[in-house]
Amino acid sequence: MRLARPLENLIDELMKLPTIGPKTAQRLALYILRAPASDARQLAHAITEAKEKIAPCSNCGYLTDIDPCFLCLDNKRNSSVLCIAEEAADIIAIEKTGFNGRYFVINKDFNIMNDSDLEDLNLDKFKEKLASGIVQEVVLALNPDIEGEILGRYLAGIAGEYNIKVTRLAHGLPVGGDIEFADEITLRRAIEGRHEF
Amino acid sequence: MRLARPLENLIDELMKLPTIGPKTAQRLALYILRAPASDARQLAHAITEAKEKIAPCSNCGYLTDIDPCFLCLDNKRNSSVLCIAEEAADIIAIEKTGFNGRYFVINKDFNIMNDSDLEDLNLDKFKEKLASGIVQEVVLALNPDIEGEILGRYLAGIAGEYNIKVTRLAHGLPVGGDIEFADEITLRRAIEGRHEF
Numbered sequence: 291m292r293l294a295r296p297l298e299n300l301i302d303e304l305m306k307l308p309t310i311g312p313k314t315a316q317r318l319a320l321y322i323l324r325a326p327a328s329d330a331r332q333l334a335h336a337i338t339e340a341k342e343k344i345a346p347c348s349n350c351g352y353l354t355d356i357d358p359c360f361l362c363l364d365n366k367r368n369s370s371v372l373c374i375a376e377e378a379a380d381i382i383a384i385e386k387t388g389f390n391g392r393y394f395v396i397n398k399d400f401n402i403m404n405d406s407d408l409e410d411l412n413l414d415k416f417k418e419k420l421a422s423g424i425v426q427e428v429v430l431a432l433n434p435d436i437e438g439e440i441l442g443r444y445l446a447g448i449a450g451e452y453n454i455k456v457t458r459l460a461h462g463l464p465v466g467g468d469i470e471f472a473d474e475i476t477l478r479r480a481i482e483g484r485h486e487f
Numbered sequence: 488m489r490l491a492r493p494l495e496n497l498i499d500e501l502m503k504l505p506t507i508g509p510k511t512a513q514r515l516a517l518y519i520l521r522a523p524a525s526d527a528r529q530l531a532h533a534i535t536e537a538k539e540k541i542a543p544c545s546n547c548g549y550l551t552d553i554d555p556c557f558l559c560l561d562n563k564r565n566s567s568v569l570c571i572a573e574e575a576a577d578i579i580a581i582e583k584t585g586f587n588g589r590y591f592v593i594n595k596d597f598n599i600m601n602d603s604d605l606e607d608l609n610l611d612k613f614k615e616k617l618a619s620g621i622v623q624e625v626v627l628a629l630n631p632d633i634e635g636e637i638l639g640r641y642l643a644g645i646a647g648e649y650n651i652k653v654t655r656l657a658h659g660l661p662v663g664g665d666i667e668f669a670d671e672i673t674l675r676r677a678i679e680g681r682h683e684f
Contacts, residue, residue, distance in 0.1 A: 296539075300534060308515065320576050336497040337500075353520055
């Protein structure tokens, strides 16, 4: 079936997004074409604007449109507990549990097959925080998979150099799962049950 | 949890799309933020361009970037059979079965609760085709629900004024379902088994 080229192009672009297959992409594209022109403009604008205005916080790596981000600016938080996570989506999920420490986001896909990935991680800010003398506990909030395990050992090694206690989220998270999709109660229990690494 | 305003805005816009809930919208938004800037630009551009360049064909109502559309321009098609459908997505599905007649797309949501909807349908081109003397059969390819039933009776009434045979797709489509999501074999059988309305 031949489709109008701009329609085919839109379907192709939508299919690049996670969880969007060909059928869903076609459905979304046709919906966009039927919707008012202002809706399409707003969606296109929201994509461009978010991409332009949002960047990782220079202090913690969380995605923000102000720098430092509101999490870093919040002086009611407990700076002695530093939670380290792989991506901003994990922070969003952890914040919902009421956790009130500080964060550090790695913001980089770590591939177990690639040895140099660990060395390529930008951990300068993380080490700076450890060296400050304020942090008394590092909480590893890494996904419960092989990559998270290796990453955890690597980060625990660094924290060990500063003699800082390292904990990890309690088991209870389904192995192979993704922190960002855990329900709040499971994730809260995992935070409460964190133990020495 | 407070999110950066442009991120929240992007999530809100994505949630306006069908089948996209809050979790998926957040996942898509964060994916867009992590992807290369060129990907986001291309997606935004594809949305704007599709919306600007694509419009219903002035002859049959199918979505097209040239007017008349390639379906109307194709002179190998059988003009004596006119298939009428509710939206372009249905034509895309029907084309995959190898149907080779002509089309007419209604392009308007018909709501059974609103009496004036039937009169508001723009059927001038449809009546013009019926009056041309070329069409010998009108195939109603309407969704198998109450709206489709009422719409079908209304359209059959109009075709009857021109003494043109009216057929409908054979049952086999799940009641309450959507033509655009039927698999090709089911839909092909439904076309082969069409019968007098």
